[in-house]
Ligand SMILES: N[C@@H](CC/C=C/[B-](O)(O)O)C(=O)O
Ligand SMILES: [Mn+2]
């Protein structure tokens with residue numbers, strides 16, 4: 001396994017400062033060393049630098065659209081390059097508007113992908129349905145072929161084209177979905193395992209059904225977009241839009257172990273960790289270390305234990 005890490009210190013898809021600090025915070029928590037210790041070849045591509053577009057007035061209510069567009073264009077190029085280098089891509093956010101560039105760049109390199117979106121939120125508002133104007137609640141509407149007719153012209157987004165079909169998307173962990181988002185998901189028959197289904201089925205069944213559904217026609221590379229707020233805020237409070245009743249640490253990790261063993265994991269986003277949103281240092285530590293453990297699970301860490309293939313007893 002080889003991983004190419006891209007830091008995307010970006011916050012303009014929402015309004016709470018701090019989420020741009022997460023890439024370095026995750027590295028400082030030992031992410032790279034632990035990946036190497038579990039047998040991963042690691043290439044750190046560093047942090048992208050993003051330009052702040054001046055006078056970035058709201059467009060149809062959406063905030064910082066030009067800045068978000070320019071950032072995602074850069075991210076798309078970076079993810080494409082990492083994939084072309086032959087690595088599994090790991091994108092460290094930053095807010096969830098980054099999924100626009102991450103998934104766009106991924107499909108530009110490998111073709112159509114299956115998207116597993118782990119989140120308390122559907123992030124599928126269009127610019128016109130959003131109540132907040134925050135683009136981190138909209139990325140899926142930019143990406144889906146089926147919603148293109150519902151997008152107004154968006155400055156600094158002419159570089160991108162839709163690249164995900166609603167049939168190739170599965171949500172896990174939903175519990176805070178806006179009415180317009182719910183309508184869109186029913187209209188497009190998007191597969192979703194909200195927290196009710198997680199309770200009813202258990203995570204093992206959820207993951208089996210997720211993969212059966214995604215592989216109904218063909219097995220495609222998997223793009224896992226992991227919003228840390230999918231996990232219950234008692235475990236990961238340092239995030240911008242916490243919602244009670246979330247995934248346990250164990251359920252969150254199970255998702256990563258399951259997807260790792262499919263051998264199809266091709267890119268992973270870890271987004272919305274916001275070190276400034278923890279009330280205590282322990283809040284931040286718990287959030288960051290959970291995010292690190294989730295990422296390690298995506299790259300082969302197993303709770304049963306691991307040992308190097310060439311290990312021999314002394
Ligand atoms: N649905 C809300 C919440 C968005 C949440 C975004 B997040 O999932 O990326 O944290 C909105 O549209 O502003
Ligand atoms: Mn390389």
Ligand SMILES: [Mn+2]
Nearest residue numbers: 096119123227
């Ligand atoms: Mn999200």
Ligand SMILES: [Mn+2]
Nearest residue numbers: 120121227229
């Ligand atoms: Mn969320």
